[in-house]
Amino acid sequence: MAEKVSVYEVGPRDGLQNESIILPAETRIELVRRLTKSGLKNIEIGSFVHPKWVPQMADTDAVARDLDHTSDMAYWALVPNAKGLTRAIEAGVTHVAVFMSSSETHNQRNVNRSIAESLEGLSEVITAATSQGCTVRAYISTVFGCPYEGDVDFDRVLEIGDKLLEYGAFQISLGDTTGMGQPIQVGENSKRAVEQWGVDKVAIHLHDTQGLGQTNAFAAYLEGVRNFDSSVGGLGGCPYAPGAPGNLGTEDLLNLLHSIGADTGVDATEIAKTSEWLRSSIGFNIKSRIQL
């Protein structure tokens, strides 16, 4: 029996928000449509943050309104706070993602709050979201290393995850935000997360900044992780390492998963075609190892 693995496509959000090209809503919609066609069932379509901070995500309302949220598709949108949640729900979003960091310094610089303050805020946002029928996914970032603090204690990651699940998140996505993770570490910590929360509640969100993205994915897979975030064409980047590869490319993830016989339900050729479209029609630098 092939192992079922879920791929969470984050290109239209985490990918695009870290690229310098800003796409109009209609192109973002076209991207999501192409990704949907490939068989993906989970696509993060954008974020409801203030356009002053992330201009790439300015028209997420329009993107969300255009999609069919009543099908078997989960179109996820990132919300930073109650205001973002309100905008998301008004645009028809039923699947929201929230985020915080496991490093005090990174959290402070990213959202100008302490970890304790973020937990308090997310408690409110998650409660508000679930009470309005939304499913909530929670990202914890810098779980395998922080560009400011270096090593991150994984006990703290597990404690934060415990709380977010208690507040009502359905799943924790462990984010290797700047690609500092290495495969032995990723394997060991993946195992701890799967033991603590169960396989369905654990996802891993890898970056390829150091060129270890696919190998880290394999290490996580070996320890039982079955939910993986990735970005079409490796779209995205790292604000701390200009020009470096960004998110783990969906092509590279699928190449690995399909090679070992896992069943993702995703057509890798359609993904590669979408990357080729992003390259030839829009001018993105495609960073996945495998290309058409």
Place this chain on the structure above:
Amino acid sequence: MAEKVSVYEVGPRDGLQNESIILPAETRIELVRRLTKSGLKNIEIGSFVHPKWVPQMADTDAVARDLDHTSDMAYWALVPNAKGLTRAIEAGVTHVAVFMSSSETHNQRNVNRSIAESLEGLSEVITAATSQGCTVRAYISTVFGCPYEGDVDFDRVLEIGDKLLEYGAFQISLGDTTGMGQPIQVGENSKRAVEQWGVDKVAIHLHDTQGLGQTNAFAAYLEGVRNFDSSVGGLGGCPYAPGAPGNLGTEDLLNLLHSIGADTGVDATEIAKTSEWLRSSIGFNIKSRIQL
């Protein structure tokens, strides 16, 4: 304690022989000198095959003569038969590599012999080499899949390896000649080889044709492999897949090994500088994931 891992640099042989640019002996010598400077203790410098078949390797005699074979360095040369061995020894070579395939069809097409005939021939070459004081390394190719036959029975690989060790080879390098291996398979078969022959007698020779080279290396490492072949800059190619990545890049291998704390004794920056020199001064297409 950091795990000791040996890196066998095959760029000047397996790399160069599959590139269309043909280097003069002095440039090949310069390449080997740069690689030696990085701390590598095992470098394959060329092959003694007929220049009609592999013009890239025509002047291996001159390359071999220029190097210091009496130091703690092992400069390996590939020999196809007794004639090649004689040339190698005359040029001062003390470390020779022999090769055959684990697929009947691939062996027939590559050396125009059956597996039985190759074993008989290698028995003579290995005996002749060891009796003249040479250390012999034996490659078995297509061990994780054959472009003609598809799946390869690993029992056959182990049987061939048993014989080559019995003839006097000091180590078997398991070759994923066209990069068909996938990490679960590579891990399982690596484990069998290490159990059967012991860690020192097993090396793995990976290609990145399908983009899985580094992940396959990690799978082999997890199962106890401590000797890895790789090629500076990912030099090399695959005759069955023009333009595809070739050998696993030494940079990508070192990136993995150093990330998990293994001790290779090799300076990854010097390797990357050598790749940059190959690119900027000679015009090679550098295929490693990590670049300067």
